[in-house]
Amino acid sequence: MALSSEEVDKLLNFFFDETNESQTFEHFLSQVSQCFPKAYNYKVGVCVYNLLYHNIITMPSQRILALTLLNEMYRGEPFVNNPFGSFIVGLCQSDSSRKNHVPPNLKISDSEKYFLSHLLVSSQVKEMLKKTPCFIIKTEFGPMADISHVQRLVEEKLDDRFVISRNHISCLVPEPATSTSVEDYEELRAAAKEILSNPSPPAMQTYKPGPIRLVPPLAVGDENMLWLELDEVKNHDFAYDYTMCMPNSNCIEAKKLINKALKGTLSLQQQQHLLSELEKDPKLVYHIDLTPAKLPDLVENNPLIAIEVLLKLMRSTHITEYFSVLVNMEMSLHSMEVVNRLTTTVDLPTEFVHLYISNCISTCETIKDRYMQNRLVRLVCVFLQSLIRNKIINVQELFIEVQAFCIEFSRIREAAALFRLLKQLELGTSDTCNVTVPRSKVMNVSW
Template sequence: MSLSSKDINLILNFLNEDTCGSSLTFEQISAQFQHNISKSDYLRVGNALVLLLQNRDLIPTPQQRLIILFLFNDMYKSEQQSIHMNPFAPVFISILQNNNGENLSTQKHFHWFISPVTQHERWFVKTLINNNNNNKDLMKKTPNQILQTGLPATKDDNGKEELKEKIQERLQQLPVLGQCHLSAVIDDPEVNYYGFDTLIGGPRHRSNDSRQTIERLLSNNAMEQTIHPEFLRLVPPLHECTIDELVWLSPIDYDPTLFTWDSTMCIANTINHEIRQLMDKAYQGALNLQQQQKLLDELDNDQTLVYHIGLVPSKLPVLVENSPLISIQCLLKLISSNQMTEYLSSLLNMDMSLHSMEVVNRLSTSMELPQEFLHLYISTCIKTCEETKDKYLQNRFVRLVSVFIQSLIRNKVIDI
């Protein structure tokens, strides 16, 4: 995405060749930058600044470059745990290269090609990445004051090699082709070679031209346009097929009976989904007559559906209390299940109620229940009657158990 006109104007005001050296301190630049540009736009703005830094004819003064280098550090100083996590840390490494001891290939390895800088700019970057107490002093100075500061007599390269190694480790995680991109914007190596500045308007005219050029580049998203090698794939050769393979690819004697299309393939089973939704409602409360009948009909139509609706022994007591008819139908379908004993145990351990006795009674008339289960269930019911303290509730339980036992005797489910 290209930069907005508001962001472009802010950058150009910071980098105004006539005023950038003395109009604002770095502290004021930081405050204005953070106030006008959101954090989500930092990376795009940073890429635009890299483009300017790579083209020396657009920002010819060291004051402009000091502001750009400061913004690289200022954008991510509160978020990074270490300087190597800054997305623009490779720029700092390019600045810190020793012109005498390191050649251009090292800079290309870091994918940044930065024009030569002054000793003051290199010292400024060292101070920024070392994050020492000098940073507080730098914040209160203007770029001109930095350039007028005396340089230290000794070189301090502490941490540079370690920073290079950490950046190389990060770059190795990127795809190889991703590291081969070059900027699509290239500066003119012959600027001023023929003295055009003196012929056409002088430095002021050059400044206006640079401003217009920067505006066009940043508004057209030039910072994300790159030149990169294309990943070419050779056209694979034609496969030489044997006679048998040709017969298979283009069958001559086509017998439609050999192949049958599965019409149910890739079709969503909406019935199972609807039934599972109804079962979830049944666990939470009683269903209405229409929903209950829908469930019973689908269970009758598909004998295996009961295994796919999520009914486990632990959920049976809730289903019995809310929908005893559905519980009976499901248990009858689960007769052959290897978990039938667990379902009966769940019935045996639940609290005695009219619905639970109704389920056991209906099961006893529809299938042969184990006598041991029936005796234990009756014993549990009698024990519940004995332990109930409320006389009214106790009398009600006794009547229910009596009717239940009479029904079992009448249907010859148990012997007297």
Template sequence: MAFALSTRDLLTILKVLAEANLTNSTLESVAVAIKTHFSKADYFRVGNALTMLLQHKDLLPLTSQRIAALFLLNEFYRSEQPSGNPFALFFVELLQPQVEDDRTVAGVPCGHSLSPIEKWFLAHLLSSLTPKDLFKKTAAAIASTDPSSLQLPDIQSLVVSLSDPHDDIAPNAKIGLPSVIADSDPTGIGRFSVPEAGQAAETFLCRDEMAEQTFEPGLLRPRPPLYHSEEETIWLNPFQTQCPIQWDTLMCSHSAAEAMRLFYKACGEVLSLPEQQALSGQFKNDPKLVYQVGLTPKKLPDLVEKNPTVAIEALLCLTNSSQLSAYFAALLNMDMSLHSMEVVNRLTSAVDLPPEFLHLYINNCIQRCRKISDKSLQSRLVRLVCVFLQSLIRNGTIDVQNDLEIQAFALEHSRIKEATALYRLLKTLEGGGAEAAGTK
């Protein structure tokens, strides 16, 4: 966030704080003039500029100007609690200076000091004792008030209430110095003219490097001494500059290369029986080989259709793979065929497949049979599905006691011999003949 002001913005602030304007305009009018030119997003940037002007008495030499600046700092955040004002700590420094050489020279306040009337005004501004008609007066009228006739609120309690919410600020952040230090004796070389003060303010406030640069003490972190223990582990530097290369004799071996060649061939055409046996045997001997040949869920349907025996062995090697669900999804999405049902049937007899997968696969087969308009092709596929379901039922792979979908499918195609046999098997199971059905 940039804190520097544009020259136009600075001229607006100096015009509002001009002696003639503060003599004729009330504090309420001053607030309206500033808020007309600046939005809420600019309040913090303008507030930073006002704090720098307040720290340099030669830039705001008149008490009326300083009273107006203090009023604006509070007015920007008047809707919040005084402690919620981002300039609360600056108010604390003004009410209770901590700098040793912060003194008054020839009656003119310097550094963070306030004149009695300025201190009275700021204290009432931050407390609940603010007179109702105070803001209807001009800053010049308030500056001309005799401070001896005014009652000052309890400064100590006010300082405590402003400081408490900011106690968690890092100590090193509280003791930084700005890039420009205020003159401790602004009367020593005479008062600046208005144009000279404007030029100095422009140098301070309209350049990023001047507005943002601060000097803070560095956090010294000396390197801790090494702790020596008799039982500590000692780092040993190896004497060999180069370690001998350890070759993995199994990687890129002839068997792996041959398996990869046969796999890519199996995805495109039907392998001969010796080739099928060779590739399946390699998967059985080295299950990790399936990860090296390039099998992916996308290639699985081609492998199932061309070489179902090889596909079965490959899937058995992937039973512990984190991607097994992706391969099951590929089986669900591929076209129903004798080979795909053969693969699923063989898998059910070898491993425990997830029940939800079997349920979805059976439903997919039934739905695809119903969607086929070609009666001849439909009859052929119904026979395959019925034989497939009978095999699953006889092997005890699926529980059809409450599966009405399979019964409805068998009745729907009762004209087909295999569907009739499936229906009879289901009725046998309902009648308590599960054991007899399993032994047929």
């Protein structure tokens, strides 16, 4: 019943190919028919229907191509035999007169309605298919064609079905989007294949309420309750607020900036704008799709943003996952900067700080490049002196490990200074404020 993952991918290629905006509908239909034989019409149609229903294709040009494909795949047969006929007709209607089989979040423009309605009843279909999606979207047309006859035929066809056979809804609830722009097509493509490909596509699974009722009695007395017959129940509407959890413009803008921050350094203006939005709405940080797995990219490209995000996530139930990723990521100047700032701002769990220090020491010991090793050792030594001076760590708990590290790299000035500090602490004679470097120098060791 469903397309395979590879077939879904092929179908998505047609819709995500931007050149199809300027190609004729005829050319697009020809491409699809060459890739999928006629026997696949229903499978392709179900997939296209779900792409529309679940907001996977949202651009007007993609949408008009999809709707044209649903209609033209069954050209030559009576329209009532088109399994997607009621869906197509429903989209041409006004919002107030739509039926349940058209999701409230799926709306088409007047230009799309004009083209689609004429496609249903016009005798000049071949001429219409020589137009391009770009032309249809940008052109202002007159009123829609009269499709009342087609609509009546579709409704008569639906009336033949039992009411209880139509009380299903999709298990996936579409979320309204305030923008049709897509940041990551590969991520969207992966999601589409996940919910649409076989063997049991989630997008095609439905929810049907099962009424709980007693076994009917063999004989009905006058004093017994009346038996409720399901085929007499006409209202199977589901109550759902489609505006619930609808993202606002600030959330969308913050998501875009976070996605950019994961891939490269933000400009000063972009950083200030993102930090300002996070400051205005403390809960915004939970809606920007920054998972623990993405944290290392943010730390390396925009450490200041990473610091502020982590500070706002401190009350999250998943904060330990973020800490775990942070302390186990590859050692770098930026990761040290983030950890150092966090330790001086909030109380980090001791075990995380100790684990990070151990990982840093291990990295210095295993790196082969002598030049890079020296630089990393300098960073770690200055970092440790800062933690000791600010009394963030109890050096006695790591004394043996840190002392061995200092001895191994005693040729490096910062390691020797750290070793002297350890000895002074051991003897109880150190004034850490005098023997350590200023805090401002902690992250000034250049690569």
